[in-house]
Amino acid sequence: MTTKEIVSAMTMEEQASLTSGADFWHSKAIERLEVPSVTMSDGPHGLRKQVTTTNDHMGLNEAVEAVCFPAGCATACSFDRKVLYRLGRLLGNECRAEGVHVLLGPAVNIKRSPLCGRNFEYFSEDPMLAGDLAAAYIKGVQEEGVGVSLKHFAANNQEHERMCSSSEMEDRTLWEIYLPVFERAVKQAKPWTVMCSYNRVAGAFASEDKKLLTEILRDKWGFDGVVVSDWGAVRDRVAGLKAGLELEMPSSNNTNDAKLLEALASGELTKEELALAAERMVSLAKKAAEGAKKPAVFDRAADHREAVRLAEECMVLLKNEQALPLKPEDRVAVLGGFAFHPRYQGGGSSHIHPHFVPDMPRLAEKYGPITFAEGFSATGDKVDQALMEEALAAAKEADRVVIVCGLPEQMESESFDRKHMKLPECQNLLVEKVCDLGKKVVVVLQNGAPVELPWADRVDGILEAYLAGEGVSEAILNLLYGKANPCGKLAESFPIRLEDNPSYLFYPGLHHKAHYGEGIFVGYRYYEKKKMPVRFPFGHGLSYTTFAYSDLQLSSSVIRPDEEITVSLRVKNTGTMAGKEAVQLYVSDHTETYHRPEKELKGFDAVSLQPGEEKMLTFTLAWRDFACYSEEVGDYYAPNGAYEILIGASSADIRLSCGVTVAESPALPLVIGMDTMIGELLSDPRTNNFVKEALTPKLSVLTGDAGDGFDEMVEAMIRDMPLRSLRSFVGLSNEELDGLIAELSALV
Numbered sequence: 001m002t003t004k005e006i007v008s009a010m011t012m013e014e015q016a017s018l019t020s021g022a023d024f025w026h027s028k029a030i031e032r033l034e035v036p037s038v039t040m041s042d043g044p045h046g047l048r049k050q051v052t053t054t055n056d057h058m059g060l061n062e063a064v065e066a067v068c069f070p071a072g073c074a075t076a077c078s079f080d081r082k083v084l085y086r087l088g089r090l091l092g093n094e095c096r097a098e099g100v101h102v103l104l105g106p107a108v109n110i111k112r113s114p115l116c117g118r119n120f121e122y123f124s125e126d127p128m129l130a131g132d133l134a135a136a137y138i139k140g141v142q143e144e145g146v147g148v149s150l151k152h153f154a155a156n157n158q159e160h161e162r163m164c165s166s167s168e169m170e171d172r173t174l175w176e177i178y179l180p181v182f183e184r185a186v187k188q189a190k191p192w193t194v195m196c197s198y199n200r201v202a203g204a205f206a207s208e209d210k211k212l213l214t215e216i217l218r219d220k221w222g223f224d225g226v227v228v229s230d231w232g233a234v235r236d237r238v239a240g241l242k243a244g245l246e247l248e249m250p251s252s253n254n255t256n257d258a259k260l261l262e263a264l265a266s267g268e269l270t271k272e273e274l275a276l277a278a279e280r281m282v283s284l285a286k287k288a289a290e291g292a293k294k295p296a297v298f299d300r301a302a303d304h305r306e307a308v309r310l311a312e313e314c315m316v317l318l319k320n321e322q323a324l325p326l327k328p329e330d331r332v333a334v335l336g337g338f339a340f341h342p343r344y345q346g347g348g349s350s351h352i353h354p355h356f357v358p359d360m361p362r363l364a365e366k367y368g369p370i371t372f373a374e375g376f377s378a379t380g381d382k383v384d385q386a387l388m389e390e391a392l393a394a395a396k397e398a399d400r401v402v403i404v405c406g407l408p409e410q411m412e413s414e415s416f417d418r419k420h421m422k423l424p425e426c427q428n429l430l431v432e433k434v435c436d437l438g439k440k441v442v443v444v445l446q447n448g449a450p451v452e453l454p455w456a457d458r459v460d461g462i463l464e465a466y467l468a469g470e471g472v473s474e475a476i477l478n479l480l481y482g483k484a485n486p487c488g489k490l491a492e493s494f495p496i497r498l499e500d501n502p503s504y505l506f507y508p509g510l511h512h513k514a515h516y517g518e519g520i521f522v523g524y525r526y527y528e529k530k531k532m533p534v535r536f537p538f539g540h541g542l543s544y545t546t547f548a549y550s551d552l553q554l555s556s557s558v559i560r561p562d563e564e565i566t567v568s569l570r571v572k573n574t575g576t577m578a579g580k581e582a583v584q585l586y587v588s589d590h591t592e593t594y595h596r597p598e599k600e601l602k603g604f605d606a607v608s609l610q611p612g613e614e615k616m617l618t619f620t621l622a623w624r625d626f627a628c629y630s631e632e633v634g635d636y637y638a639p640n641g642a643y644e645i646l647i648g649a650s651s652a653d654i655r656l657s658c659g660v661t662v663a664e665s666p667a668l669p670l671v672i673g674m675d676t677m678i679g680e681l682l683s684d685p686r687t688n689n690f691v692k693e694a695l696t697p698k699l700s701v702l703t704g705d706a707g708d709g710f711d712e713m714v715e716a717m718i719r720d721m722p723l724r725s726l727r728s729f730v731g732l733s734n735e736e737l738d739g740l741i742a743e744l745s746a747l748v
C-alpha cells in the first residue's frame with residue numbers, strides 16, 4: 001500500500017495517535033496496518049539508548065554501553081567534512097546494531113556566547129562551518145540507513161530560561177547567522193527529521209511557529225521529513241500541528257491526541273492537516289524499517305580505536321614555542337587531576353555510558369618516562385596545598401612539564417549557562433607556580449568552550465583537547481609525543497576575557513527575552529571589525545610541519561547572479577612530517593553598501609600531505625556567497641562592486657588574496673517620494689544621470705561662494721538633502737516638486 005492509502009485506511013484516532021510518542025523514545029505503531037514504531041535515541045556524539053523504565057532527557061539514568069566520540073566542540077575543529085562523515089557512519093552503524101532508527105543529533109546552534117552551557121555539543125560561531133560539517137555528519141549517519149534529528153531549530157543559543165525565553169533579533173541577523181546553519185544542512189543532506197527548539201523566536205514558540213516550521217523549512221528549503229518537538233517543547237498541540245510540527249515527543253499520555261480530535265470536531269483543524277502529518281509519520285516509519293533491514297555489528301573495541309583517531313584529528317595546538325613534540329627520552333611530569341580523571345564529554349541529554357575511558361597513567365609506558373602528580377582535583381576549584389606541593393616537587397625533577405587543566409563537569413552542562421569564563425583558581429595557581437620554576441611548560445585543556453587563559457604568555461605550549469570522547473588520553477599522548485601531528489583549527493574565537501565577547505552586554509537576557517543586540521557581529525565578525533585582540537583567533541591551529549600556499553587562480557574575476565566561479569590554489573607540505581592542513585577561504589566586501597564584517601568564511605577544506613607533497617584545492621563560490629541579507633529586498637543580496645577573496649591558514653593568517661567583482665545584481669529597491677535624498681538618487685544607476693543633468697545645475701545656487709575647503713561640507717549637505725527641501729533652497733513650487741517626483745518615479 002502507498003503511504004496515502006495506508007493513511008486513508010486509518011481512523012482519525014489512529015492518525016492522531018501517530019503524532020505523539022508512545023513513551024519516552026518511541027513513536028506509536030499501528031499494527032493492523034503494519035506501521036511500525038520508530039525508535040529514537042540521543043545523540044549527538046554517541047548513543048544514549050535507555051532500556052530501563054526510568055527514562056529521562058537529562059542523561060541521569062542508565063543507558064547501554066556505547067562508544068563516546070569527540071563532542072561537537074572538538075569535531076568542528078577538524079574543519080574536515082571527511083571526519084564528520086566518518087563519525088556519522090560509525091554512529092549510524094552503532095544505531096543499527098542497537099535497533100535505533102533516528103539519532104537525535106547533530107546539534108548545530110551557533111555559539112553566540114562562550115557561556116552557553118551546551119556549546120560543547122554545538123559546532124561553531126560560524127554558520128557556514130557548522131552547516132557544512134553538520135551536512136557531512138548527516139550524510140554519514142543516513143548512509144547507514146538511520147535517520148538524524150537536526151537540532152535545535154531555531155535560535156536556541158542559551159540554556160538560561162530555554163523553555164520560555166524569546167530570541168529577539170533583527171531579520172538580517174536571523175537570516176544571516178542563525179538560519180543559514182540549518183539551511184545548509186537541510187539542503188545538502190536532507191535529514192529525516194528536524195527537532196524544533198524549546199525557545200521562542202520573536203515571541204512565537206518554535207514548536208508553534210508556522211513561518212519557521214513550514215514557510216522557511218519546507219517551502220523555502222525543501223525539507224521533506226518530519227519535524228519532532230524537543231522533549232517537552234509542545235505547548236499548544238493544535239497550534240503546533242497546524243504550524244508543521246508532526247511529532248510530539250515524548251508521550252503526552254494521549255492527552256494531546258485527544259485535543260487534536262476535539263479540534264477536528266470543532267473545525268479548528270482540518271482532516272487534510274491531520275492526514276498530512278500522519279502521512280509524514282508513516283513515511284518516516286517506512287524508511288526506518290527499511291534501514292533496519294541491513295545487519296550491523298557493534299564492535300566496541302574497533303570503534304574505540306576510531307574514537308582515538310578522530311580525537312587526534314580534532315585537537316588544536318594553540319601555542320608551541322619549541323615545547324613539542326616531546327621526545328621519548330624526555331623526563332616528563334604530567335600534572336593535574338584531569339590526567340587521572342579525564343573530562344571527555346558534557347552533561348545532559350548527550351551523556352553517554354562509555355565503553356572504555358583509559359586515563360593517562362594507564363597508557364604512559366608506551367611513550368617514555370612520565371611522573372604523574374594530581375596537583376589539583378578535577379572536580380572543584382579549591383587549592384589543596386599538599387597536592388600542589390607534590391606536583392611542584394615532580395615538576396622540579398622533570399625536563400618538561402605538562403599540566404592537564406579543564407572545566408570540572410559540574411561547571412558546564414546542558415540546562416544552565418556558565419556565569420564566567422574562568423578556570424578554577426587551583427588550576428591557574430598551579431600553572432603560574434610551575435612557570436616560576438623556569439621549566440618548559442605545556443598546558444592541555446579539556447573543556448567544552450573557551451576559557452580565559454591569564455598565563456597564556458608564560459607557558460610554552462597549549463593543546464586544546466576540548467571534550468574529545470573516550471579516546472581523549474591516548475589522543476593527547478600521541479599528539480604530545482608526535483606520534484600524530486596536530487591538525488585541528490579553532491571553530492570559535494578565544495576572547496581574552498569574557499567582557500570582550502560581543503554578546504556580553506545582553507547575555508543571557510532578562511524577563512524571558514534574549515536580545516541579540518550584537519546583531520550579525522558574532523565571534524570573529526565582531527573582533528575583527530573592532531580590531532580587538534583575541535587570545536586565539538577563529539581558524540587558528542598549529543602543526544609540527546609547515547605548509548606553503550601558492551598559485552591562487554579564479555575561473556573568472558567577475559561573478560553575476562546565478563553564476564559560480566571556482567577558486568583554486570596549491571598547498572605544499574614544506575616540513576618533515578606528514579600533516580593535514582585546514583585551508584580557509586574568506587570573502588570581504590569592499591562595496592560599502594551595507595555594514596558588513598571584515599570578512600566571512602565561505603569555503604574550507606582539509607588536505608593531508610606527506611613531506612614535500614603538494615595538492616591543488618578547488619572551491620566553488622556562488623553569487624550568494626558574496627551576499628548579505630538585505631531587509632529592503634527581503635532576501636539575500638550581493639551589491640555590485642569590488643570584493644576580495646582571502647585564503648588563510650586562519651582568520652588572522654591570510655596567505656593569498658585576489659580581487660573579484662560582482663556585476664549585474666539587480667538594483668536595490670528605491671522608493672521615490674519627497675523624503676528621498678539626492679545622494680540616494682545619485683548612487684542609483686537608474687536615476688544618476690537624470691539628477692546630474694536636470695538637478696545639479698539648479699543646485700549650483702547652494703554651492704555659491706563656499707570657497708576652497710568647503711567642498712566636502714557642500715557635497716554632504718546636498719547628498720543628504722531630501723527632495724522636499726528643494727522647495728526651500730532652490731525655490732521649487734509644490735507642483736514642480738510633484739512633477740519631479742513623477743519623472744523620477746518613471747525611471748525606477
Ligand code: BGC
Pocket residue numbers: 042043056057058104151230231349
Ligand atoms: C534536549 C535534546 C534531547 C532531548 C532528548 C532535550 O532536553 O534538548 O537535545 O535530544 O532532550 O533527550
